Amino acid sequence: MTLGKRALSLIFPVVLAGYVLAGALIYYVQGSSILALERARLWQQMGLLTAVFQNEVTQNRSFIYSLVEGGAVRLFVNEPDAAYRNTALGVRLQQSITSLTDDRKRFISVAIIRPPLTVDYYFEDSDDPFAEITPQQIAHAQQVIDSPRLSSWSYLNTAGLEPLIVHSEFIDPLTFNRPVASAKSSAILVQTAVRPKLFLDMKRALEKEYGATIDIGQHQLLAQGSLSATATLSPSLFARLTPDPSYLENRLWTLKSLLALGAIALSLCTIILVLGLVRRYITNPIASLDRQLTDVMTGNRSALPEMNEPGEIGRLSANVKRLHDHSMKSFDLVRNASWTDTLTGISNREYFNIRSTQILEEAEAEDxxxxxxxxxxxxFKFVNDKHGHKIGDELLKTLADRISDIVERVVGERGLPNGLFARLSGDEFAIMLRCQPGSGTITEISNAILALFGEGFEVLDKAYPVTASIGIAVYPEDARTLPELVAHADAAMYQAKSQGKNGSARYSRSLHEKRNRQRRIEEELRVLEPDREFHLVYMPIVDGHGKVTGCEALLRWTSPVLGRVTPDEFIPIAETTGLFSKIDWWVIDRAMSEHSHIRKLFGPETILCINISSAELYTKSISDHFCECADRHGVDARMIEIELTETFAVKLGDQSRRNIEILRARGFRISIDDFGAGYTSVQQIIEYPAETIKLDRELVESLTRSAALPTLRALVALCHAQDMSVIAEGVDTTEKMALLAAAGCDLYQGYLISRPLTLEEIGIWAMQRLVEKAREAAQTPERRASA
Incomplete structure (x- = not known):
C-alpha cells in the first residue's frame, strides 16, 4: 500500500464518521418536518376529493330537475298510447336527455318507474343499445318507494362495475311537482344515474400516488397511523386514505440519500485538502524515487540518478540505488544464461522465439x-551413436562456431542488420535474417554452410559422414507469423532431405500442397476401415530354375476420399504418427488367412513373406499376435518369413532382440529387407539374426555390372558364410538375372518375373506358367528328334 493510500485509510474514516453523525442529526430533525408536511398535504387532497364528489352530486340533482321541467317527460308520462309513447316520445325523451350534457363520453342513465316497481322507460348513454337498468338501481328505487321519502340519492359502488351516483325523485303526473306524501302511490319515480368521472379520476390518481386504496363507507371512518386522512363526502358517506408505509419511507430515503451523498462529498473535499498537504511534503519525494525505479525496471531508464534529498529520504534513495546496481548485474548474468545454449554458446530456442517475434514486428512496421x-x-544420430556423445557434442559446437562466422561475415560485407543464429534442438539450427530473397545473401550463406560438409564434416582432424539440409521460408510471402514461418521452413528442410540431402529448398506452393496431402493421409489413416480400403498383392520369388519358392505380401490402399495412395506415401506417415500397429496387424491377419490359397498354387513349401515396421519390435505384443494369427488360420510358422527393414538393426535394443529371439524360437523366419539402403557395414551383416538377406534394388542396380561382379560375389559369399539365403530385388532384365546367378544369388524377385498381383491375378499367372512349361516340355522331344 502506498503512503498516500495509508494516509487516506487513516484520515478518511475519521472525517467521514464526523460528517455521518452530523447528517444523522439533520435527518431526524428534517424527518419530523417532512411527516407534518405530508400529513397536511394529504388532508388537503382529501378535502379536494370531497369537493369534487359533492359537485358531482349537485350536477346529478340539477340534471334530474332540468329533465323534469322539460316537456319531454310530461308528454311521455301523460301519453295513453303505449306504442306511440315508447317509439316517438321515447326518442324525443332520449334527445332531451342527451341535450342536457356537453360531455358525450360521460355515462348518464334515466329511468321512469311507476309504483309499485314498473319500469316504463330506461335509457343510458352507452354503446349498448339493449342495455337494461341494473339490479342495484332497481334496489335503490325500491328503497325510495318503500321509504316515506319523496327524494333520495346514493353512491352505488358494486364490485365489478363502475361506481354510480343515483338520484331518485317522485313527480306528480298532473302538476309535475313533488307530490304530497298521501299521493305517493299514484306518483311517478324518475331516477337518474351518472358516473362521477372527475371524482373517480382523482380517486385513482390519489391511490396511485400514495400506493393505497381509498376506503368509502356509510359509517364514520377514523384515521389510522401517523399519516392518514378522512373526508365526509355526504352526511351518510365517508372516505379514508391511509398511504402505504413505503410512501413515507421513500420520501425519507430520498432525504437520507441526499444527506449521505453530502457527507461523502464533504468528506472527499476535506480529504483532498489534507492529502494535498501530505503529498506535497511527505509522499512526493518518495513517489519520485519510486517512478525512477519503475522506469529503470521497465527499460525506460538505464540507471537510477543521484538524489540530493536530505534526511531519511535521501539515505533511502542512495541505498536503493546501490541495491539496484547489484541486482541488475545479477539479472544480466541470469538472463544471458537462460537465453544461451549451454553446449554451443549461441542463442537457444527461447531467445530465438522472443527475438524473432520482435524482428517480425519491426519488419512489418518498416515494410x-x-x-x-x-x-x-x-x-548426426548415426555419428552420435557410433562414435559417442563426446564426438557428437564437439561436432555441434564446431558447426555452431563455423556457421556463426559465415553469418557474421556475409551480413557484415553486405551491410545488413545483425542476423539471429540459434540452436532450436539437438541437431537443428535456425538463422533469421533481415533481407529479401533475390539479393544473393541467402544463396551465399546457404552455399557456404553446405560447403562445410562437402567432403564430410571435419572435427578434431577427422571427417565424419554428416551433411546438412536447409529449409528456407520468407516473411511475408510464405508466412505471416513466426509459428507458420518455422513450420514452413521445417517443411522445406524435409523437402531438401528428400532431394538427396546436403542441399537447400525454398518453401513453395507445391510443398504446401504436399504437406496438406500428408495431413489428409494421416486423417484418413485414423478413420479408415481396413477391410474395406486395404487389399494385398503378392510378388513371386523364384529360384534359379524359375520355381516359385515364396511370395511377398505387399499392402495397397484405395481411399474413398484420396483414391489410390502408394505405400511410399502412407507407410512413413503411419510410422511417424504411431498408426503402424493398426496397419501391420491387419496385414499379418489377412496374409495368413490367404496363405492356404498361395500354397495351393505353388506347393506346400511356399514361403509367405510379410513386411512389418521395425518400430513393432519395440513392443512385446507383436510376437504374440504372429503366433495367435498362425494358430487361428492353421499356418505353419516355418512357412512365414518376417521381413524387417535393414536400418532397424543399426542398434538393436534389448526388447527388439528379445522379440526376434522369441519369433525365431517359435519357428518364424526372419528376413532383412532392403539391404544396402541404409548404413550397411560388414560388422552388421555378421550380427544380423536372420535367415535371409534381401538385396535392395538400388544395390542390385549398382552391383550388376561386369566391373562390380567380384564385389557382388564377395557380398553373396559373406551372406552364405553367415548361413543366410540371398534374395535379389529389382530383377527386371535377363542380364541382371545372369550376373546375379553368376555371383551365386539364391532367389530372385522383380518385374522380369512378375509385377505385384492380386490373389485372383496370381492364380491366372500360375496357370499361364504351367501352360508355358507344358508347351516347353512338349517341344523338347521334338527338338531332340530333329537333332
Whole structure:
C-alpha cells in the first residue's frame, strides 16, 4: 500500500464518521418536518376529493330537475298510447336527455318507474343499445318507494362495475311537482344515474400516488397511523386514505440519500485538502524515487540518478540505488544464461522465439522482408551413436562456431542488420535474417554452410559422414507469423532431405500442397476401415530354375476420399504418427488367412513373406499376435518369413532382440529387407539374426555390372558364410538375372518375373506358367528328334 493510500485509510474514516453523525442529526430533525408536511398535504387532497364528489352530486340533482321541467317527460308520462309513447316520445325523451350534457363520453342513465316497481322507460348513454337498468338501481328505487321519502340519492359502488351516483325523485303526473306524501302511490319515480368521472379520476390518481386504496363507507371512518386522512363526502358517506408505509419511507430515503451523498462529498473535499498537504511534503519525494525505479525496471531508464534529498529520504534513495546496481548485474548474468545454449554458446530456442517475434514486428512496421533458414544435420544420430556423445557434442559446437562466422561475415560485407543464429534442438539450427530473397545473401550463406560438409564434416582432424539440409521460408510471402514461418521452413528442410540431402529448398506452393496431402493421409489413416480400403498383392520369388519358392505380401490402399495412395506415401506417415500397429496387424491377419490359397498354387513349401515396421519390435505384443494369427488360420510358422527393414538393426535394443529371439524360437523366419539402403557395414551383416538377406534394388542396380561382379560375389559369399539365403530385388532384365546367378544369388524377385498381383491375378499367372512349361516340355522331344 502506498503512503498516500495509508494516509487516506487513516484520515478518511475519521472525517467521514464526523460528517455521518452530523447528517444523522439533520435527518431526524428534517424527518419530523417532512411527516407534518405530508400529513397536511394529504388532508388537503382529501378535502379536494370531497369537493369534487359533492359537485358531482349537485350536477346529478340539477340534471334530474332540468329533465323534469322539460316537456319531454310530461308528454311521455301523460301519453295513453303505449306504442306511440315508447317509439316517438321515447326518442324525443332520449334527445332531451342527451341535450342536457356537453360531455358525450360521460355515462348518464334515466329511468321512469311507476309504483309499485314498473319500469316504463330506461335509457343510458352507452354503446349498448339493449342495455337494461341494473339490479342495484332497481334496489335503490325500491328503497325510495318503500321509504316515506319523496327524494333520495346514493353512491352505488358494486364490485365489478363502475361506481354510480343515483338520484331518485317522485313527480306528480298532473302538476309535475313533488307530490304530497298521501299521493305517493299514484306518483311517478324518475331516477337518474351518472358516473362521477372527475371524482373517480382523482380517486385513482390519489391511490396511485400514495400506493393505497381509498376506503368509502356509510359509517364514520377514523384515521389510522401517523399519516392518514378522512373526508365526509355526504352526511351518510365517508372516505379514508391511509398511504402505504413505503410512501413515507421513500420520501425519507430520498432525504437520507441526499444527506449521505453530502457527507461523502464533504468528506472527499476535506480529504483532498489534507492529502494535498501530505503529498506535497511527505509522499512526493518518495513517489519520485519510486517512478525512477519503475522506469529503470521497465527499460525506460538505464540507471537510477543521484538524489540530493536530505534526511531519511535521501539515505533511502542512495541505498536503493546501490541495491539496484547489484541486482541488475545479477539479472544480466541470469538472463544471458537462460537465453544461451549451454553446449554451443549461441542463442537457444527461447531467445530465438522472443527475438524473432520482435524482428517480425519491426519488419512489418518498416515494410521489409525477413528470411528464415532452418538447418538440420543429416546422419548426426548415426555419428552420435557410433562414435559417442563426446564426438557428437564437439561436432555441434564446431558447426555452431563455423556457421556463426559465415553469418557474421556475409551480413557484415553486405551491410545488413545483425542476423539471429540459434540452436532450436539437438541437431537443428535456425538463422533469421533481415533481407529479401533475390539479393544473393541467402544463396551465399546457404552455399557456404553446405560447403562445410562437402567432403564430410571435419572435427578434431577427422571427417565424419554428416551433411546438412536447409529449409528456407520468407516473411511475408510464405508466412505471416513466426509459428507458420518455422513450420514452413521445417517443411522445406524435409523437402531438401528428400532431394538427396546436403542441399537447400525454398518453401513453395507445391510443398504446401504436399504437406496438406500428408495431413489428409494421416486423417484418413485414423478413420479408415481396413477391410474395406486395404487389399494385398503378392510378388513371386523364384529360384534359379524359375520355381516359385515364396511370395511377398505387399499392402495397397484405395481411399474413398484420396483414391489410390502408394505405400511410399502412407507407410512413413503411419510410422511417424504411431498408426503402424493398426496397419501391420491387419496385414499379418489377412496374409495368413490367404496363405492356404498361395500354397495351393505353388506347393506346400511356399514361403509367405510379410513386411512389418521395425518400430513393432519395440513392443512385446507383436510376437504374440504372429503366433495367435498362425494358430487361428492353421499356418505353419516355418512357412512365414518376417521381413524387417535393414536400418532397424543399426542398434538393436534389448526388447527388439528379445522379440526376434522369441519369433525365431517359435519357428518364424526372419528376413532383412532392403539391404544396402541404409548404413550397411560388414560388422552388421555378421550380427544380423536372420535367415535371409534381401538385396535392395538400388544395390542390385549398382552391383550388376561386369566391373562390380567380384564385389557382388564377395557380398553373396559373406551372406552364405553367415548361413543366410540371398534374395535379389529389382530383377527386371535377363542380364541382371545372369550376373546375379553368376555371383551365386539364391532367389530372385522383380518385374522380369512378375509385377505385384492380386490373389485372383496370381492364380491366372500360375496357370499361364504351367501352360508355358507344358508347351516347353512338349517341344523338347521334338527338338531332340530333329537333332
Amino acid at each position: 521489409i522482408g525477413c528470411t528464415l533458414l532452418f538447418i538440420d544435420v543429416d546422419n
